[in-house]
Amino acid sequence: MAKDIIHDAVKNALLKDNWTVTHAPYIIRVKGVQMYADLGAEKVIAAEKDGQKIVVEIKSFMGDSAISEFHTAVGQYLNYQQALEEQDPIRQLYLAISDDVYDSFFTIPFVQEAVVRHKIKLIICNIQQEVIIKWKI
Amino acid sequence: MAKDIIHDAVKNALLKDNWTVTHAPYIIRVKGVQMYADLGAEKVIAAEKDGQKIVVEIKSFMGDSAISEFHTAVGQYLNYQQALEEQDPIRQLYLAISDDVYDSFFTIPFVQEAVVRHKIKLIICNIQQEVIIKWKI
Numbered sequence: 001m002a003k004d005i006i007h008d009a010v011k012n013a014l015l016k017d018n019w020t021v022t023h024a025p026y027i028i029r030v031k032g033v034q035m036y037a038d039l040g041a042e043k044v045i046a047a048e049k050d051g052q053k054i055v056v057e058i059k060s061f062m063g064d065s066a067i068s069e070f071h072t073a074v075g076q077y078l079n080y081q082q083a084l085e086e087q088d089p090i091r092q093l094y095l096a097i098s099d100d101v102y103d104s105f106f107t108i109p110f111v112q113e114a115v116v117r118h119k120i121k122l123i124i125c126n127i128q129q130e131v132i133i134k135w136k137i
Numbered sequence: 138m139a140k141d142i143i144h145d146a147v148k149n150a151l152l153k154d155n156w157t158v159t160h161a162p163y164i165i166r167v168k169g170v171q172m173y174a175d176l177g178a179e180k181v182i183a184a185e186k187d188g189q190k191i192v193v194e195i196k197s198f199m200g201d202s203a204i205s206e207f208h209t210a211v212g213q214y215l216n217y218q219q220a221l222e223e224q225d226p227i228r229q230l231y232l233a234i235s236d237d238v239y240d241s242f243f244t245i246p247f248v249q250e251a252v253v254r255h256k257i258k259l260i261i262c263n264i265q266q267e268v269i270i271k272w273k274i
Contacts, residue, residue: 032245075212108169
């Protein structure tokens with residue numbers, strides 16, 4: 001599964017769920033930090049529905065090392081959370097992953113504990129059907 | 138400055154400061170997670186001095202994107218912290234960086250706030266002289 005496939009699948013799943021995708025990518029600007037050089041930023045989108053505003057960090061976990069990708073995902077999530085609190089505090093931040101990755105990696109107790117500890121909200125998508133399976137807060 | 142230069146410089150700076158380097162790399166094992174596939178793990182060392190035990194995550198911030206490397210550094214630090222609390226809670230975790238990177242990047246208010254928020258302890262080294270400039274807790 002290519003990285004772009006999950007990106008498009010999550011976007012389409014949100015559209016199917018009646019969200020309006022307002023920014024793709026959604027660039028988070030922080031004073032003094034060149035966020036345009038943020039290599040993960042291209043996989044971040046913003047969406048709105050019924051006055052709710054969300055930012056979605058999309059991660060495939062399809063690289064050679066799921067744990068390395070998890071380090072980056074956690075750090076990126078927490079840094080974006082910090083930036084959003086300053087700039088756009090009503091926007092809720094989510095990490096979007098596939099149901100396959102959720103079942104195989106996010107069920108590991110260490111990973112589950114990290115998700116709870118850092119209050120990481122998840123959107124779990126089925127990539128083939130391009131549908132949201134679960135919002136996990 | 139190559140990534141390996143900072144690794145060796147930090148190790149030599151610790152030796153000069155009378156630390157014994159006990160593990161290089163120091164592999165953190167977590168049940169269910171293949172940490173040997175942790176791409177950042179090669180830059181983690183463990184050291185001891187007078188009964189004190191530390192783990193040092195070394196980051197060069199010399200890639201194309203300091204902010205992307207910072208995401209990874211924060212996530213790796215927090216995941217290692219979580220793993221150490223379970224396995225080896227007396228070991229203190231540090232992030233080692235060069236004084237140049239400290240002065241240019243870690244003085245940015247957003248970055249400073251993240252370091253405080255996540256209680257990231259720093260070892261700041263001069264790479265050319267291979268000496269520890271400051272322990273910042």
